[in-house]
Amino acid sequence: MEPRSSGLVVLVLVCPLAAAVLLQLFGRLDRRLCMPTALAACLASLSLTGVLAGNVARGMPWVYHPGNWGGLGIELKMDLLALLFCLLIAGLASLVLVYSYRFIPHELAPRETSYYTVFLFLVSGLLGLSIAGDLLTFWIFMEVMALSAYVLIAIIDVPHAFESSLRYLFMGALSSLAILLGVVLLYGAAGTLNMAGVLGVVRAGANGQATLALALCSVGFCVKGAQVPVHFWLPGAHSAAVTPISAMHSGLVAKLGFYGFARFIFFVFGTTAAVGVLKMTSVLQWIGALSILYGGIMAILEDDLKLMLAYSTISHIGFMLLGISLLSPAGLTGALFHLLDDGLAKACLFLCAGIFIYRDGTRSIQQLKGIALRTPLTAAAFTLAAFSLVGIPPTSGFVAKWYLVLGTLQARRPFFAAVMIIGAMLAAVYAFRVVFYMFFAPERSGALQMDDVPPAMLAPAAILGAGTWVLGIAAIWILPHIQRFVASLVS
Amino acid sequence: MSQALSYFNLTVAFTVFIAGVYMVATEHNLLRKLMGINLCGAGVLLLAILTGFVRRGQQLADGTVAGTNTVVPAMQWLAVAGIVAITAITAVGLALARSHKRVFGTMDLDEKRNGVKQAPPQSTPNATEDRR
Amino acid sequence: METNSVIPLIAVFLPWLAVAAIAFLPKEEQRLKKIVHVAVSVAAFGLVVSLLPRALDGQAFNFKLFSITDNLRIALRVDTLGYYFGLLISFMWMLATIYSLRYVDHKEDRYYGFLLLVLSFSLGAAFAENMITYFIFYELMTFGSYPLIVHEETAEARQAALKYLVYAIFGGSVLLFALIAHFYWGQNLSFNGAGVLSAASISRAALITIFVAYLVGFGVKASIMPLHGWVPDAHPAAPAPASALLSGVILKLGAFGIIRVVFNVFGVALFKQLNLDLVLAIVASVTIILASIFALTQDNLKRRLAYSSIGQVSYILLGLGLLSQDAALGGVMHIAHHALMKGCLFFCAGIIIIETGKRNISDMEGIGFRLPVTMLCFSVAALAMMGIPPSAGFVTKWLLGVGSLQAREGFFIIVLMISSLLNAAYFLPIIYTAFFKGEKQPLGWRGETSKAMLWPTCVAAFLVVFAGIYITMPGLPYSLVKIVVRAFVGG
Known part of the structure; x- marks a missing residue:
């Protein structure tokens, strides 16, 4: 169906950008203005996306051609994939902002204004790369996102954070440049930057340049998605950051590196080219499988709660990479859905971890023993999300796992089905270990009391925890759209 | 000729x-x-710049033949964006490196690890105000 | 005959009322809460019973909840087999809930909350229309019963519950694989029909893979050796009513899953054609003999009962493995008969623990004088387990024996005989110790124990005998199972 043009598309990402500028201008007057302004911007993006949703769900994407660039093919495009992620990004960012309202003064009081400003840049970067319709716009917004991400990790000002942020910066910059090199090569091959345009040329007959470009982009995105063996920057970066930022990183930033990969594989190279020319997918499958197992095992060995979650992120991005590189419809559906559900679950888990840090100052899993007596609601939210992480029905994690494993069978690779199942078992071990310590550890004393943390922190965690279950049910309405979308890609 | 040139560029x-x-x-x-x-x-x-350069007589992406030596606007735009991004990365990296020096007393990772210099000065909460 | 009915749905979700009561009633209202719990369990039983006349006519009740795709839907369909199991579940739960009133004296909110949730999930599993619905309820039931096992919170209970969980996660993962493989190759998960897989379109290797994966997945719950490890630990650790339900219902959910696989997924003809019936019969026989031998060596009463359960559940599988008309009849009827007998035995063991604190059989000298009614019930149920007529146990053993002759596999009669001998060898000493060892005392008829515990025990013991005499009475297992077997096995 014909895409329709609307300026609203560009407004979605202008909102946080404008708010960031406003914050720098006026935020210093009164620090209490920062959070509401940022929240208003994110909610505005969210509602704008909501306005655009109806048509997209009916199969008509929105496009917008900024400026009059004519032949360059610069384009913003809100298709179903972009829509889902914009909703996820704006929604998650709003919740994290609410959470930050009480958490941030506690952790980095003097830098509140900077925090919210950079946070908004991060959000606009994420939104921008979701709705980019051409390679360069995609790359630019990816850089906006990455730069904000480096800064947000270092903003906490502890020695460990600088080290982690630097390591992240070096890896991130190299991967970005590798991807940019790939983009240049693609332009050389196709003569346009527009994703649809490139796709047409590459499908017609991929040549050496396109092959090289895919190789470079794959490496770049594997670094961004922290896959084995280039994963080492992630655990430090995710655990060193302030907790709301860890939630954003793990829930969105690391995933969006992967999201980019999905875009490239399916929109730029087209599956046929990727399969036919490259034979590269089997390498990627193995990388994904290794990451699943590596992340899972390391998470089990870890005692630091945030580090454990960071390793779990590696494992779950491995699921997505494996799902997508199988190039089967079900695998792709599962990978895309997993992106959504793991975003919610990881964000929830990190926010809960933040509540424990805020309250008790501890990150050690051993010290969480019996904490459910003191923070029952937080522990409950954590448990809900842990169920989704493991993929117990009827959570959204189960839906994703269902399609991922189905995808391995469709691709006739039952071995990887076993890997995924083992990965899920590992997830059960590391996630439920925490749950047991919280609820059933022997070191419990005292009477049950309600959580004495601010509701502004509790509510986002609870909403996300419940969201993982609601999404599992709502999958009934979301999945047909994703499947239709995937069918249009794979055929 | 153009094929050979393109390989040269790539190399x-x-x-x-x-x-x-x-x-x-x-x-x-x-x-x-x-x-x-x-x-x-x-x-x-x-x-990017080499790709963007089109000699007189070569075909452009839209099928027309270039009348004179030209540069493709897309690649110029890409190069500009790339320069800006690299500058920004460098700036952030330098700021981080400075903080690293402030905290660990060195910018050399080897020295930090082997402890060639004396024990690093601890960062104090007061030192966190570092706005410029 | 198919009718749409909302009653099964109400029965499944009614127990949530009790959870609501726990959540919203003030803490002091323990008495009112208990009334709600009992009322809910009685009402659930009543609702299921209200369907009895129509179920006896062979009617099936449909209720579709929602569908994801055409052949992937969440729906309830109470066919005769499901109805039979649902009736048993709700009845056993009613007894156990009443029994718990006196037995459980700490953390009541948690206990009753999960007790009734597990009722909801188990009923949902029994009434499931297809394998995915079954799987979802089954997994929820698995995790919901964890708090029941860990309830006492002693070190050994915690250990046992952990073991349970490890086994359950392993089983669940394998089951998920089985389910996805079934969906991928079979494209139809429905229980509606006698066999949805066909050898024409699916390779033999795939069919066997599916069956083995199902057998292992459900086998963990049905405690097939060597997957039984959690059973002897979990039963002694759990409170007596929970043990009764574990043996009576939760183990059976595994066996019930295998019944569904044989009758509805593979269909009897295909099952025989693949020679899987012999595999199942041999696995079951080994388990029966080994479990009985292990039971002999146990001094802890509940542990001995647990080993007995492992063997007895395999009777059900043996009936399926023989798959002649009478063997199937006996096997499926054994679900209910064993639940009554073992329920009664565990109720008795609970009374002994509460009234005398004794857990080991060697300490129980002369206990029959202190607890005459209890030990009388115990003796009735124990004799029934050995297969002494007239009792429920005799009926099923007789049917299995006749069935093995019908199937021309007389070898299995020897298994049954050895097993009966071993049953006698481990049950008779208990009765002997209770009544004939130690000093004679006056019988303590009065004030033996509280009525809430004694009555359910007596009812169960009465039914054990009653079902052995009035075998064909409508509403008792035979009347329902007859319809099932006629539909699936023929005759």
């Missing part, structure tokens, strides 16, 4: 790019690592 650009990657991977000093990233970026930009 040059990749050599510079790989040199940058090598630098980031092996150097111990943060500033040198950042320079490595710039070198990488130079490789990419080089290829």
Whole structure:
């Protein structure tokens, strides 16, 4: 169906950008203005996306051609994939902002204004790369996102954070440049930057340049998605950051590196080219499988709660990479859905971890023993999300796992089905270990009391925890759209 | 001829790019690592500019034949964006490196690890106000 | 005959009322809460019973909840087999809930909350229309019963519950694989029909893979050796009513899953054609003999009962493995008969623990004088387990024996005989110790124990005998199972 043009598309990402500028201008007057302004911007993006949703769900994407660039093919495009992620990004960012309202003064009081400003840049970067319709716009917004991400990790000002942020910066910059090199090569091959345009040329007959470009982009995105063996920057970066930022990183930033990969594989190279020319997918499958197992095992060995979650992120991005590189419809559906559900679950888990840090100052899993007596609601939210992480029905994690494993069978690779199942078992071990310590550890004393943390922190965690279950049910309405979308890609 | 030229371009650009990657991977000093990233970026930009240059008589992307030696606007735009991004990365990297020096007393990762210098001065809560 | 009915749905979700009561009633209202719990369990039983006349006519009740795709839907369909199991579940739960009133004296909110949730999930599993619905309820039931096992919170209970969980996660993962493989190759998960897989379109290797994966997945719950490890630990650790339900219902959910696989997924003809019936019969026989031998060596009463359960559940599988008309009849009827007998035995063991604190059989000298009614019930149920007529146990053993002759596999009669001998060898000493060892005392008829515990025990013991005499009475297992077997096995 014909895409329709609307300026609203560009407004979605202008909102946080404008708010960031406003914050720098006026935020210093009164620090209490920062959070509401940022929240208003994110909610505005969210509602704008909501306005655009109806048509997209009916199969008509929105496009917008900024400026009059004519032949360059610069384009913003809100298709179903972009829509889902914009909703996820704006929604998650709003919740994290609410959470930050009480958490941030506690952790980095003097830098509140900077925090919210950079946070908004991060959000606009994420939104921008979701709705980019051409390679360069995609790359630019990816850089906006990455730069904000480096800064947000270092903003906490502890020695460990600088080290982690630097390591992240070096890896991130190299991967970005590798991807940019790939983009240049693609332009050389196709003569346009527009994703649809490139796709047409590459499908017609991929040549050496396109092959090289895919190789470079794959490496770049594997670094961004922290896959084995280039994963080492992630655990430090995710655990060193302030907790709301860890939630954003793990829930969105690391995933969006992967999201980019999905875009490239399916929109730029087209599956046929990727399969036919490259034979590269089997390498990627193995990388994904290794990451699943590596992340899972390391998470089990870890005692630091945030580090454990960071390793779990590696494992779950491995699921997505494996799902997508199988190039089967079900695998792709599962990978895309997993992106959504793991975003919610990881964000929830990190926010809960933040509540424990805020309250008790501890990150050690051993010290969480019996904490459910003191923070029952937080522990409950954590448990809900842990169920989704493991993929117990009827959570959204189960839906994703269902399609991922189905995808391995469709691709006739039952071995990887076993890997995924083992990965899920590992997830059960590391996630439920925490749950047991919280609820059933022997070191419990005292009477049950309600959580004495601010509701502004509790509510986002609870909403996300419940969201993982609601999404599992709502999958009934979301999945047909994703499947239709995937069918249009794979055929 | 154009095919040979394009291979030449690729080779040059990749050599510079790989040199940058090598630098980031092996150097111990943060500033040198950042320079490595710039070198990488130079490789990419080089290829962008070479790709964007179209000689008289060659076919453009839209099928027309270039009347004179031209540069493709898309690649110019890409190069500009790339320069801005690399500058920004360098700026953030330098700021981080400075903080690293403030906290650990050195910009050299090797020195930090082996403790050549005396024990690093601890960062104090007061030192966190670092706005400029 | 198919009718749409909302009653099964109400029965499944009615227990949530009790959870609501726990959540919203004030803490002091323990008495009112208990009334709600009992009322809910009685009402659930009543609702299921209200369907009895129509179920006896062979009617099936449909209720579709929602569908994801055409052949992937969440729906309830109470066919005769499901109805039979649902009736048993709700009845056993009613007894156990009443029994718990006196037995459980700490953490009541948690206990009753999960007790009734597990009722909801188990009923949902029994009434499931297809394998995915079954799986979802089954997994929820698995995790919901964890708090029941860990309830006492002693070190050994915690250990046992952990073991349970490890086994359950392993089983669940394998089951998920089985389910996805079934969906991928079979494209139809429905229980509606006698066999949805066909050898024409699916390779033999795939069919066997599916069956083995199902057998292992459900086998963990049905405690097939060597997957039984959690059973002897979990039963002694759990409170007596929970043990009764574990043996009576939760183990059976595994066996019930295998019944569904044989009758509805593979269909009897295909099952025989693949020679899987012999595999199942041999696995079951080994388990029966080994479990009985292990039971002999146990001094802890509940542990001995647990080993007995492992063997007895395999009777059900043996009936399926023989798959002649009478063997299937006996096997499926054994679900209910064993639940009554073992329920009664565990109720008795609970009374002994509460009234005398004794857990080991060697300490129980002369206990029959202190607890005459209890030990009388115990003796009735124990004799029934050995297969002494007239009792429920005799009926099923007789049917299995006749069935093995019908199937021309007389070898299995020897298994049954050895097993009966071993049953006698481990049950008779208990009765002997209770009544004939130690000093004679006056019988303590009065004030033996509280009525809430004694009555359910007596009812169960009465039914054990009653079902052995009035075998064909409508509503008792035979009347329902007859319809099932006629539909699936023929005759």
